[in-house]
Amino acid sequence: EKDSLRRLGEKGAADGSVRLRGVSYSYGAAAEPVFDALDLTLRDGEHLAVVGPSGVGKSTLADVLAGDVPPDRGDVVLGGTPADRLTPRELADLRVLLPQEAYVFAGELGENLRWLRPRAAERDVLSAVRAVGAATLVDRLGGLEATVDPAALSAGERQTIALVRAHLSPARLVILDEATRHLDAQAELRVEEAFRGRPGTVVSITHRPGPARRADRVLFLDGDRALVGTHRELLATAPGYRELVGGHDGGPDPMD
Template sequence: RPAAPLLLPASAEVRLCGVTFAYGPHSAPVVAGLDLRVPEGEHLAVVGPSGAGKSTLAALISGLLRPDAGEALVGGVPAASLDPSARVLIPQEAYVFRGTLRENLTYLRPGAGARELEEAAAALGAEDLVRAAGGYDAPLDPAALSAGGRQLVALVRAYLSPARLVVLDEATAHLDPAAEARVERAFARRGGTLVVVAHRITSARRAGRVLLMDGPDVRSGSHDELVRTAPLYADLVGHWQPEPVS
């Protein structure tokens, strides 16, 4: 059968309605009956212990996984049917390919001009990376980049893309806290909807709302609300490396 057409959503609102997902018919659900609404323009941080379903949620929102039950929608369109230009997901292990730095950065927006490239690099703090690479038209060897350098290339690529929904799944884990703060603030100012699987407590504090995942037990609220009302969140905060709020 011909493939179903990919669709452009009316907005970047994320809505999950009774979403359940398990990795196999005999596995316990990682996500169970989840209802979630992320209005367009919101900055949501997702936190929880290892194995709580954070990356699974990121993949469901991005359409890389399909729910076993319920619906995952972006702007009213099933996430799995989204046109790729509508959303971008950056995982922890960022993909960089052989070619020029310009080709890597503009892969999702080939028509980006010199000014747009420079503004994106400045917004995300990638000017040093550009200089070290030898400029935008220098050939790029992915193996020669640090893990943080590869993440920065992927982040600038996502920033330049036309996507109104950006999902960062620990995509700043190899950056230092100051660089991470700069990246997250740049994406928040960029507009659209931002979902961040948090790597540090400061990511949760910067978000407008925090989603706490622990398998089927899911709560949301501000950082301060969850510290007071959710023992698991307070425990996570206590075990995170303390950092000053930047």
């Protein structure tokens, strides 16, 4: 892991910065673009929320940001290196993408948590467990050496395990694609705070207004264009965003 990160550092890619330049993507040659000529720059350590109506292409954007899906046009640069020049191992060290439905395999809980960092010391694993708020779950399952049956876990419990895994990983870019949708608002806030306290950049794709209010900036996709600004800026300038989040600038999330 250290050698791989060192190689990335030599090429200037050992941080969580992101740069999209003129990025366009559509589901077919005759289809309308999901997003068109999208420009976006994220500094290492920034927290971005991506919001928009269902089906507008938020998960597709997550795949493009992660370097898993190449855009039709434009450049995706991760940590200073074009994504199409990174090997699969380098991509895995640089970024982690958590989808809506978390993957947990049958086997030891500790192995599940260490999946992206196999040699992690137990103290580091437990630190990530505490940060994400998973200590009660780990204790209930019987500790790190307990055997996990994915079918016996709830969707929220599987997401919690995957979130600990991402927090523990060496990646400086974390992309959460509705990765807290099965958690309640208090647990979601705990997760946000955990990733804010972790070095690197976080992109949260969400349907909830709360994460958008708390993010450094928001990317709003409405099917016609992409708007980037703070939560307050978009409330003032984007009627579609204001309608989506319920016009609230505080208090309970109307969509929770």
